Amino acid sequence: MACGVKAVVLVAALLFPAMVESMVVMKNATRLCASKPIVTVNGKFPGPTLYAREDDTVIVRVVNHVQHNITIHWHGVRQLRTGWADGPAYITQCPIPTGQSYIYNFTLTGQRGTLLWHAHINWLRATVHGAIVILPKRGIPYPFPKPDKEEIIILGEWWKSDTEAVINQAMQAGVPPNVSDAHTINGHPGPVPNCSSQGTETGYT
Numbered sequence: 001m002a003c004g005v006k007a008v009v010l011v012a013a014l015l016f017p018a019m020v021e022s023m024v025v026m027k028n029a030t031r032l033c034a035s036k037p038i039v040t041v042n043g044k045f046p047g048p049t050l051y052a053r054e055d056d057t058v059i060v061r062v063v064n065h066v067q068h069n070i071t072i073h074w075h076g077v078r079q080l081r082t083g084w085a086d087g088p089a090y091i092t093q094c095p096i097p098t099g100q101s102y103i104y105n106f107t108l109t110g111q112r113g114t115l116l117w118h119a120h121i122n123w124l125r126a127t128v129h130g131a132i133v134i135l136p137k138r139g140i141p142y143p144f145p146k147p148d149k150e151e152i153i154i155l156g157e158w159w160k161s162d163t164e165a166v167i168n169q170a171m172q173a174g175v176p177p178n179v180s181d182a183h184t185i186n187g188h189p190g191p192v193p194n195c196s197s198q199g200t201e202t203g204y205t
């Protein structure tokens with residue numbers, strides 16, 4: 001998956017680990033014949049892929065430019081003595097307010113594979129999520145034959161309405177939230193009949 005320069009990580013084993021800047025910004029997105037503003041990292045949906053190696057230290061500075069408090073959770077990453085980098089809002093950290101930033105700093109000890117990062121407050125994870133690929137240490141293969149090609153596939157859901165409104169309504173009414181309008185593969189619900197404009201949709205689903 002292509003990703004912006006700001007999004008590509010990498011580190012440790014180096015004396016001076018690189019810091020990745022992640023900007024949380026609004027972006028207009030068109031799906032299912034309709035557009036709405038969504039919260040994104042670096043204007044991407046799904047968000048940028050983070051690449052690292054086992055034993056790397058990952059340092060990500062998240063800068064909040066939207067009118068929502070936000071945190072980022074590294075789903076499946078074992079936070080060994082770095083609980084403050086885990087991300088659940090009001091559990092291991094205060095959320096990052098508008099205009100503020102927070103530096104996530106953790107080491108990928110004894111882990112390889114593809115995991116997910118996502119927002120961890122209210123329903124912002126609906127659009128704020130992406131892959132984190134943890135490669136084996138340099139010179140060490142995965143415990144299976146080298147694949148011809150690797151592709152990141154992220155399954156998600158799309159609501160035509162604002163997802164923060166969906167969850168807030170449900171919480172206030174004490175009822176389950178409205179179900180999504182579509183499932184997505186890498187952010188795309190696929191072609192829609194009778195929809196002249198597919199907006200920003202590209203690729204195949």
Ligand SMILES: [Cu+2]
Nearest residue numbers: 073075076118
């Ligand atoms: Cu998670």
